[in-house]
Amino acid sequence: MSQQRVAVRCPSCSPAEETAHEVLNDGGQATVRCGACGHVHKTAIETESTVDRRVVVSQDDESTEARVDIPPGESLETGDEFLVETDEAILTARITSLELTSGDRVEEATAEDVRTLWTRAVGNVAVNLTLHPKEGVPEESRSVKIQVPGDEAFVVGDTHEYGGEEFTVERIMVREDATDYDREGYDFQGDTVLAKDVKRVYARDEDARTRAWSGW
Numbered sequence: 001m002s003q004q005r006v007a008v009r010c011p012s013c014s015p016a017e018e019t020a021h022e023v024l025n026d027g028g029q030a031t032v033r034c035g036a037c038g039h040v041h042k043t044a045i046e047t048e049s050t051v052d053r054r055v056v057v058s059q060d061d062e063s064t065e066a067r068v069d070i071p072p073g074e075s076l077e078t079g080d081e082f083l084v085e086t087d088e089a090i091l092t093a094r095i096t097s098l099e100l101t102s103g104d105r106v107e108e109a110t111a112e113d114v115r116t117l118w119t120r121a122v123g124n125v126a127v128n129l130t131l132h133p134k135e136g137v138p139e140e141s142r143s144v145k146i147q148v149p150g151d152e153a154f155v156v157g158d159t160h161e162y163g164g165e166e167f168t169v170e171r172i173m174v175r176e177d178a179t180d181y182d183r184e185g186y187d188f189q190g191d192t193v194l195a196k197d198v199k200r201v202y203a204r205d206e207d208a209r210t211r212a213w214s215g216w
Contacts, residue, residue, distance in 0.1 A: 005085060008032060012039035020083050020090050035090055051111055055084050057093050059121040064088065072112035079179040081122060092150065093119035094196070096177045120177065122150040122196035131167055131205035142205075150196030157189040159206060167203035175199045 004026065007018040013036050021032035021043075029042040050069035057064050066086045070076075080095045098109050099116040126145050133139040146163040154160065159168045171187040178197035186193055 005035070006030075006032065006045055007083060008043045008045070010034040010037065010039055011041055013037040020085060053111060053114055054116045055093065055119060056116060057084060057086060057091055057119050057121050058096075059091070060126050068117070070111040072110070074111045075108065076111055076114060076117065077108035078177060084119070091121045092123035093117075094122045094177065095119050124148070125150045125196050125198075127154075127162075127195050127198050128200045129165065129167065130200060130202045131165070132170075132203070133205050137205075139205075148195045150194065152195040153192050154195065154198060154201055156187060156191040160203075166206040167201075168206060169201055169203045171202040173199040173202075 004023040006021050006023055008021050009015055009017065010019050010021070013019070013034060020035040022035060023030055023032055023045070024040065025031040026045065030045045031040065031042055032045075033040045049072065051072045053068055053070055055066045055068050057066065064086045066084050068082075068084055076095060076098055078095050078097060081092055082095075084091055084093045095117055097118040098106050098114050099118065100106060100109060100113050101115045103115075124147060126147055129144050129146060130141060131144065132141045144163075144165060146165060148162055154169055154172055156169050156172060159166065171185060172191065172193045173185050174181045174183075174193055175197055176199075178193075181193070181197065
């Protein structure tokens with residue numbers, strides 16, 4: 001039987017937000033161990049009826065499946081984020097589509113009507129870059145992919161360094177499943193988009209001249 005897990009606050013590393021915990025003893029005041037820092041403590045676990053639902057989590061070009069227990073009346077919608085435990089890790093996932101028991105795909109539903117939650121991992125994400133060379137540098141534009149934390153911010157006009165690349169952001173395209181954005185493209189100085197919401201970043205390659213000279 002798999003170990004029971006619950007989402008509760010950890011007094012050691014996460015007193016304000018719930019994190020995944022392993023239940024060591026569920027009698028009375030339950031004894032739990034934090035999955036993030038390993039701290040063992042007691043806490044009250046509220047019990048309520050839940051429904052078991054399938055979750056498909058996509059990350060880069062791969063997908064993995066898991067199960068989650070959700071209160072049947074809980075409202076779910078695209079853009080919602082939650083923790084899900086897979087065989088490999090505990091991931092932060094964002095709902096991209098909800099598949100009903102009827103087979104229809106919708107953007108919002110209650111858990112009791114949902115068969116599968118289709119999601120995307122947003123804790124750490126791959127960001128697509130199109131890098132244009134500086135003026136006068138004899139190189140073509142190139143596309144690269146970098147790995148960054150999902151909550152990392154890209155800012156138009158700022159110079160960033162990730163994965164051995166240095167570039168100045170000129171335009172950012174936003175993903176369709178991103179929330180709290182009022183347009184698809186951002187290209188004004190200071191416009192900011194979180195990495196987990198980025199579809200593609202267009203930027204000026206700050207390392208292009210160095211590579212051109214180093215070819216000798």
